[in-house]
Amino acid sequence: MNMRTLPLSREKIRAEVQALGPWFHNLDLAGVKTAPDHFLGDYPAVKWRRFEQSLPADLTGKSVLDIGCNAGFYSIEMKRRGAARVLGIDSDPDYLAQARFAAEVCEANIELRQMSVYQVGEIGETFDVVLFMGVLYHLRHPLLALDLIHAHVARDLLVFQSMQRGSADVMETAENYDFWQTDPFDRPDYPRLHFVEKRYAGDPTNWWIPNRAAAEAMLRSAGFTIVDHPEDEVYLCRRAGAPSPDPLPNTVPEAL
Ligand SMILES: C[S@@+](CC[C@H](N)C(=O)[O-])C[C@H]1O[C@@H](n2cnc3c(N)ncnc32)[C@H](O)[C@@H]1O
Known part of the structure; x- marks a missing residue:
């Protein structure tokens, strides 16, 4: 429960921002920037400005699930668009x-839970x-995460973004290839995930980085129809029917 009744002073906000750092999201909390020297x-905000127009301006009555919400930049923006519920x-x-502190300063009523994407089935509801x-790209099991999102929480719109590396061209893959036909795999525009065994950008949590073709193919394979691509890394998708063939019955590891 929020016991504070008065707005926090700029000094208190600055001190709390310092104590909660380092930040990945550069938020503007009543004039205090949380990550002013961000390498991007x-x-x-710079990313959001490139695709915000492609999302509904009015989310009144809608529910939103922000997976990997970090300090809550997008959750707060969804609330600003009138979403009834943001988790x-x-x-x-x-x-x-x-995120809890940012939501308090911004007076945004957001629900926050510590939970992995692999646990979305425990939420027990779907979201608009x-x-x-x-x-x-931070996941060791990226396709499993997309499958779980499709199976458990996506009702309509999925807003997806991933870092991409490799070719930005997308080849039209055939329905099938003969076992002895290996040349498609040599093409840079074939769907590829680049595995990071060690580190990329000094970050040990980077595991699989798709090229553009792989990002799009994985979305489709998990049962999402791409309806807009407003920014290089951002896709708007609609939840389509069950992925084909349905991957869940025998591929979800018990341990997850
Ligand atoms: C690069 S940040 C992206 C933050 C925000 N969604 C954005 O686009 O600006 C990745 C976030 O995903 C979170 N994350 C990593 N693995 C996760 C997992 N298995 N389940 C949920 N969140 C995860 C990280 O803690 C981090 O906040």
Whole structure:
């Protein structure tokens, strides 16, 4: 329960921002920037400005699930668009603490839970809008995560973003290839996931980085129809029918 009744002073906000850092999201909390020296600039505001027009301006009455919400930039933006309910989940309690503080300063009523994307089945409801931004390449089991989102929480719109590396061209793959036909795999525009055994960008949580063809193919394979591609890394998708063939019955590891 929020016991504070007065707005926090700029000094208190600055002190709390310092105590909760380091931040990945550069938020503007009543004039205090949380990550002013972000290596991607004013992130994620610069990204958001490139695709915000493609999302519904009015989310009145809608429910939103923000998977990997970090400090809550997108959750707060969804609330600003009138969403009735925003649930942000993240596996990292430090980021959730940032999100809790940011939501308080912004007076945004957001529910936050520490939870992995692999646990979305435990939420027990579906959402009008699911945000799955900047998480896929942090996962050892990326397709499993997409399958679980499709199976358990996505009702209509999926807003997806992933870092991409490799070719930005997308080849039209055939329905099938003969066992002895190996040349498609040599093409840079064939769907590819680049496995990071060690580190990329100094981050040990980067595991599989798709090229553009793989990002799009994985979305389709998990049962999402791509309806818009407003920014290089961002896709708007509609939940389609069950993925074909249905991958869940025998591929979800018990341990997850
Ligand atoms: C690159 S940040 C992206 C944050 C935000 N969605 C955005 O697009 O700006 C990745 C976030 O995913 C979270 N994350 C990583 N693995 C996760 C998992 N298995 N389940 C839920 N969140 C995860 C991280 O803690 C981090 O907050």
